[in-house]
Amino acid sequence: MVAVLTGLMVGSLRKVWPWKETVKTLVDARGKVIPVVQANMLPPRLDQQVLWAVLLMALGFAAVYFLDRPGRWKKRAGA
Secondary structure: OHHHHHHHHHHHHHHHOOOEEEEEEEEOOOOOEEEEEEEEOOOOOOOHHHHHHHHHHHHHHHHHHHHHHHHHHHHHHOO
16 A cells, blocks of 8 residues: 555656756637646755755654654554
């Protein structure tokens, strides 16, 4: 189950990646520009947006790690 959930999360990274370059667009009947093809790219420079992304990633990792610790303690105690 953990492998399936990990696969879903890793697979979704392509869609939620924040740095994209629009390759092809269409204009609908109302005149709105719709991106059709987008390519993921690395951030162009180390700026505030990249630092926030790394900080939030570390915060998420720390939250999972520290929320899992009480479960490990119970397992060691035989509960």
